[in-house]
Amino acid sequence: MSRVELLSPEGLRIDGRRPAELRKITSTTSVLSQADGSAYLEHGNTKVLAAVYGPREARHRALVIHDRAVLNVELNLAPFSTGERRRRNKNDKRLLEIAQFVKQTFEPVVITTLYPRSQIDIYFQVIQHDGGTLQACINAATLALIDAGIAMTDYVCACTAGWVEREAAIDLNYTEESADTSEMTIAMLPKSSKITLMQMESRLHVDKLDEVIALAGEGCKQIHEVLDKTVRDRAEDLARKMAV
């Protein structure tokens, strides 16, 4: 019973949040001038940089699909992003898997048929890791894709939720994640409330599933507001600059 108390009987989590509270989200777009679209996003201490290149000519012939664009996602975890400094192999299965998830999430949302025979690259750099990398990547990608002006049917907002001790909690940080809690990531199209990704690797009691999904969905909507505001602010900013 020497495990860390993740949720105090007073209803506070170890970092002082209540179960249904997100971490602080900060986001900006167009942070890189090279890329066609880029975004920087923080979920508390999880910090991700996303860069979108394209649509552009496919690099390998073999990849070309005649009627739509190919999504290519690559993810890199900076050696300094975790407490212990470690250089990660580019073919690290965990990273490839996250990249694959992001790809699957965006394939139905990006209107790829508008860009046949081309390729859209999304690169992620995780600068700091404190839990919820997948959700941060998806949210950052949404911003970066919008910034690049790539047509999408909706925003994609992702949020994690899990069962912490005796309650459903949202947006788990690294400590909570690593304490063997069952964690689920959901990516949602906020307008239609459709879920495009649902990913969970641990066991969760069926009775608790609905509650966790509901809470994660709630989180997605909140995140949508934040992302939407970032995009609108940026648009207004640009409009103001163009008007001058």
Add this chain to the structure above:
Amino acid sequence: MLRQKQFVKKTKSGKVLKVVKEHYLRDDIWCSAEACRACDHTETVLSATPSINKLFPLPHYIIPDTNIFMNQIDVMEKPQITNVIVLQTVLEEVKHLSLPIHKRVRDMISNKEKRFYVFSNEHHRETFIEKLKDETPNDRNDRAIRVATKWYAKHIQGLKPNVSMVMMTDDVANRAKATADGLQAVSVKWYIEALENTELLDMISDTKELDDGQQLLYVEHLSPSHLSSGIKSGKYYQGKLGISSHNYLEGSIYTKIDGVEGTILIVGRENLNRAVNGDIIAVELLPKSEWRTTPTGVVIDEEEEKAEEESLKEEQKKAQEEEDTVMEDATKSAQPSKLDTPQPCGKVVGIIRRNWRQYCGFLDRKSVHTPAGSSAPINVLFYAMDSKVPKIKFRTRQAHSLLGQRIIVSIDSWPKTSRHPIGHFIRTLGDAGDRATETEVLLLEHDVPFHEFSKQVLSFLPIEGENWVVTPEDFNGREDFRSLNVCSIDPPGCTDIDDALHVTPLPNGNYQVGVHIADVTHFVRPNNLMDQEAAMRGTTVYLVDKRIDMLPGLLGTNLCSLRSNVERLAFSCIWELNEDAEIVNVRFTKSVISSKASLTYEEAQNRIDDERMQDDITKGIRILNTLAKRLKQKRMDMGALTLASPEVRFNLERDSQDPVDVEMKELKETNALVEEFMLLANISVARKVYDKFPDSAMLRCHPTPPATSFEKLEKAVARFGITLDHSTSKALSDSLDNAVIPEEPYFNKLLRIMTTRCMMQALYFCSGSMTEQEFRHYGLATDIYTHFTSPIRRYPDIMVHRQLHAAIDSDVKYGTELTDKETMNELCDGLNHRHRMAQQAGRSSVELFTHLFFKNKVEEEEGYVIRILKNAFIVLVPKYGIESIVYASAKAPKITAVDGKDTSKDSAAVQQILVYNPETDSLQSTEPLSPGETPKVQIQLFQKVIVQISIDDDLKGGGEGGMRQKLKMELLKPWIEGLSVHGTCNKDDPEAHAATSTADPNAPLANGTALKKREGGAETTKRAGKRSKA
């Protein structure tokens, strides 16, 4: 609402890591004061009108610091202390320092009447503080407490009715700082004194006042960092101190010495250096010259007792010397002979973790020397019931009313200047010798939770209560076995029937045999309060006169109990067995049964024997009986052991519950019948469960005993020309079967009893934590085993039921409680502890009743020597299943009194009448021997003796009223000068002395019936002659 604040923390775990964590500071943490309108709280904990203390003008809330909880938890738990604000800082510190105390604080917090409120000051915007440069964590926390108190004081200012804040701390510097900040600060002592409550005052632990000596009595412990580096480098050894049950100044740890597991002995007060039984200690080995070979020695501590008393009268120095000489004597007499390899001895250099708890016991009458009725505070000594615990010194104002009572005391500290640990009084249990009190004592001492089931727990019982019946919905997923001829066989008076059996002959000549186990998990759902309570209790505890249930009575004795002629839910294990009792197939299913008869072992036996009974049930029992015999035979062939323990049963007087008679438990054929099928069920279930949960199945193993544990026994039986082969359980079982001495029918049983004691304990474990080879159950000679058949009285069975259910029905929903290796391991550890404690509590209860039985009685009985100690031996009396120490040394004056002759050895305080001979592992008389001669008197293992049994009224603590009652055994036969007493069996027989002592000591049990005579008759006469001269 959210502000983000980050702080950087460095932790070391081999490497230096930089940990960055977020820390959100909030402004929505409420004060929880009832009268406060500024906060947005809905439920408040702190009363608007808290209690008043003379010291302060206003009613107040209390904010205690960490050390208040750590040192004065017993006072805080009293109902007089209410309206306390527990700061998060304090709570976290308490948790870090001691988990048990943290749990107690948490319990108080959840108790609504105590009105304890947790204020999360570390997450509050206005009360969170950064650690300043050069500030120690302790200082920072003290400051955090002051800041929080200040915030509160400001916050509640102007509340109607008026309240104020009081900070409670025993730290003078902290108090001064608080006063400087304009806060009200108080020490516990002042606060309680102002309440004027004697009982509470006694409970304050105040180490300074009791610590009277300036003289250093013990060597200082080393610092933790010193210890950990010493342990790493192999200089010190770490282990859990186990004190000998015969001598509280002798302990040992079991650890690895140079890669080999072994025991390190720690002998004497100096070497033990304030370690108490159960503490995790660091030990340094003594030089080899100081090692000793001993069987466990016994120190008769009367002499020391005297020294104790005098030390209290502050003649400390003198007493010290006196005692030291005694101690030295003991050491000298234990000097090793060169023949035996000495055991490593060590001394305690530091204590890694204390394992102090609350101790039940009684006051030392000799330490109370104020006139009766005085209520002046005095220092008194306390004897714990557990003889492994040293005396505890505490201060009380109510010493006289505590005399003759059983009380609870806990240890606070043991400074190096104090001879005894220093503690404080907690509460009284009742009069000593009273059966209810004594039963409570033994439950407390064995850590058995025996409180009533709480309302919340009972709320999980079916709402129908007694009227619950099997409904048609219950048949979902269950097979209907109501038509089968199921019956149960149990001991008489059994109300919690958890197993029943049936057999049906099949057309192909085989038999369908079913074991039906009460379906407890239908009622006890995972992780609800009832389940948690049951897991905590772990097992039902059976005492002589009562039963401490694991599950509420409604379930245990009614709804789950498979009583006859009512429909009950069951979990069934159905085999098809052929004529030779081999399993053709097996399946498991939930079911509904209706037992046709609940029989006692005797009734079932009578049915088997009675030719006239030809009903289906009787026929069934007969078939089962034959099958069981075949099963048993097969098991025996595999090498299962038949072990034995001297179990007795008391016949209690109906009204007073006083024991009127004792008899040995006897086993009938039908006991074996039920047992065989239960074993079969357990084994079948274990396989199935392990199959489904290879990592997390709850199983039970019985480790193979190490060869060393048989050494002494082997040596002892070798005298009778018997060899004990313990290489495999099969070999052991065979050699036990062959170890029969025709003249002495009890010998075989005795040997089995002693073999049992060489065994390891069987343990619950989680399958993922051991290799498959280690699963083996040595005693039952099976490769896998679990407990499935008694879910009403054992929690492991409940877990196994859940796992089995998940294994047979893929639709069953289950959570991590069945799959997580870690939680399962923790659970197993807890259950093993409870199981052990329950067994010991049961034994203690038997002991208690034995004492009641022997009250005012003196009996003479035959007994057998089962263990040899340095200056004593232990005798087992099979008739009553009791064992006790017979001392081999006696005080000189006593001898004169008994014998009437002058032994002219009055000068020596303790006279060693028999000395230990490590060569033969025996005690022998001290006269000088020429080579090749055998001593005239010898006490050896297995020797038959006659002892006189009585209750020792010469009690410890110098008091009347049945304090730590002891069964006293005194030797009657063989006659040993100065040691034996006169009884009816030897008093009228002047030759008795000579006759018994001339008897060949090699004669195993009965005097004069030697199996193997090593010496000729001539020598015997020679010795007889010598004896008469002496």
